[in-house]
Amino acid sequence: MTGGKFADSVRFARPSSPLAPMKIKSAVFEVSKPDLKSCPNWNRPEFAFIGRSNVGKSSLINALTNRNGLARTSNTPGRTQELNFFDVGEPALFRIVDMPGYGYAKAPIKTVQQWRYLINDYLRGRAVLKRVFVLIDSRHGIKEVDHEIMKMLDAAAISYRIVLTKTDKIKASEREAVEADTMAKLRKHVAAYPELSVTSAEKRGGIDELRAAVLEAVAS
Ligand SMILES: Nc1nc2c(ncn2[C@@H]2O[C@H](COP(=O)(O)OP(=O)(O)OP(=O)(O)O)[C@@H](O)[C@H]2O)c(=O)[nH]1
C-alpha cells in the first residue's frame, strides 16, 4: 500500500495487528445522473458496482463504507434507477458508482432498455472507470445475462472482479459449489480477476477483504 495522498485519505486501522481491517474514512453521496453525457467531467478514478436487480449492490456499498443508508436499498427490484456517485476519502480520492440492475424481467420493456443503454454507455464510455465489481447472487450463480455483461467487459478490456453476494442465505455446501462453478466460469473471461470475493452485506462476511481489494485497486 502506498503512502502520501492515499494514506491521508483513508485510515488504516492497524494499531496492533497487520490483519486489522482498513477503514474508509469518509463517503458522501455526490450526484445522480440518468445518462453518460450528463456525468460530470471528473478526473478521479471510479469503481462501479453492477449486477442483476436486487443482487445487493446498494447494500454492499453501504457495508463497504460503513454507512447504512448511504445508498438506497429495497426489497423491490429496480430501486436504483440512475448512476449514483459517491465520493470517497478525505480529501476525496475516488468514487464509487452504484448502478441500476440489469435483467429485471418484471420492469416495463422500455425501462429495461433504458437501463441497459445506460449501463452499456457508462461501462464502455467512461474514461475514468478503473475497475468494475460484478455482483452475483450466491443462490443463483452466473446467469446468461451476467455472462453477456462479462463478455462486453472483456471486449472493452475493462478489468472486473466477481463478487458473490448474500452468502448468509445458503448452506456452506451450497456455497462451496457456487464458488467452484463461478471460478470455473470466470477463468474463461480474459478481463476477469482470477479470484472471487465472497460476501454477505447482512452478516458483514467478506466485507473487510472486499474493501481491501477496492483500496488496493485505488492505489494500483
Ligand atoms: N440476507 C441478505 N439480504 C441482503 C444482502 N444484501 C442485500 N440484501 C437484501 O436484498 C434486497 C436488495 O438489496 P439492494 O442492495 O437494494 O439490491 P440492489 O442490487 O441495489 O437492487 P436494485 O437497485 O433494485 O438493482 C434488500 O432487501 C436487501 O436487504 C445480504 O447480504 N444478505
Ligand SMILES: [Mg+2]
Ligand atoms: Mg440498488
